Amino acid sequence: MRGEKCYFLPHDLTLTVPVKRERKMDSWQKIEIASKAVAALFIPIALAFLGNQVATSNKQRDSEMKFVELATAILRQDPRTEQTSENRNLRLWAVEVINRYSGVPMSNATATALVENTTLPQLSTFEQSTSATDPSGTWGVVFGGDTTLEAAKFEVTKTAQRMGIGDAAVFRRSGSFRSVKVVVSRAEAEDIVGKAQVVRPSSYVVNMSTWCPTSEAKDGYFECSKP
Template sequence: MDNEKTENKASFFSNIVAIGKDLAALLRDFALLIIFLALLLFPETFNDIMIKAGFEEGSIIGMKWKKGIAKSDIALKEAQATIGIMQKQLDSVSKVLNEAKKTTNNPDLKKKIENVQLKNFEIEKQTELIQKSVKKTISSNAVLVENAQKAVNTTNSWGVLLGTDATLKLAQNECRIYSSKYGIQNAVIYYRQGFYLSIVLAGDRDTAGELLSKAKRRRSDSYIVPMTTWCQNSVQRDGYIECLGK
């Protein structure tokens, strides 16, 4: 009899524990559902809440947020543009070397040129690998970056970067092309970190998004930047604005 009572009690507590586990799982799933809907329907608000709460980054049901990702994304895109310019310059050097090799009869000089060409070829291969890696990272972060920008939209000054060039003349030509063929008027040239960048300004993030859609018709690597943090302590020069600090 005592054994039967003990077994009944054990069975009762086992059922209570099982119900408790099921209830905990149900509450967990319900909480995840609420968070999932928040990420899906209100990504900017949710991202802002998580950042203010002190979370640097996180992942729920495969959906992520990350503080500072927008800034890192801009740095990647700037690196991508710089690599692109360097590639063009490297191509120019290769063409000059080929011409020099054709015009010289000096065997020692030809050997030196061939060695330089071989090194250039290796650099080009490594550069292509880096470009692919950077492009993949930028692409995978695109939606997250957009949500992060909207969540921290504390500035009313946004810019769409139309192109990055090595000289002021090239940047001016880029602005003319966007104006005449793509309807993007009043682009401004900024000098930052050794390059000339064509920028069209927008009063808010939504307008910047519309301009970006137009800009991407010419260059797929165009992107949006928050002007108050992207170009600090600027000064007007002859034909462009120089950013004295990041």
């Protein structure tokens, strides 16, 4: 056109747009995706490991409690009825188990007496052990109340075994023979009450220091004194 100047670019001239910023964003996105993938893989493994550790700890505690229950049953037998080397070794083993797991090791004199000529009292040693373990005292799971001792005895043996909580004890309180599983901590009581409620939905947890602060051993049960 007249009066206008025209400029022509060489035909081989090309314009390039920097893409460094876009590539940098792509790299961060790749890192983020990789991090999420690693986390998705690691978290289930970590949770599985933690769950296994907790389960192992619970199993060990259950095993220790069963050993203590067995040792207690052995030491409650009169050692003078059958004084044999096998019986003596069995009682020595029971003393070692209680010393190891109760948290309150007994003196040498007490251990010797239990092996030679003394039966283990029903509650005294147990109370010493549990009071040292739990400042608030022992805990109980009450899963039955009967008008007769015979009915309560069935509950603390057959019914308790069906619940999977082991043998329990009978406490007479307010004129009723109560079936109670006594344990050393609130956490253990909460675990047991869940099992008991499958068979007896009305089962509940009590703090023995307030529910039955003092008791007297009777023939086949414990008589709770009035608070």
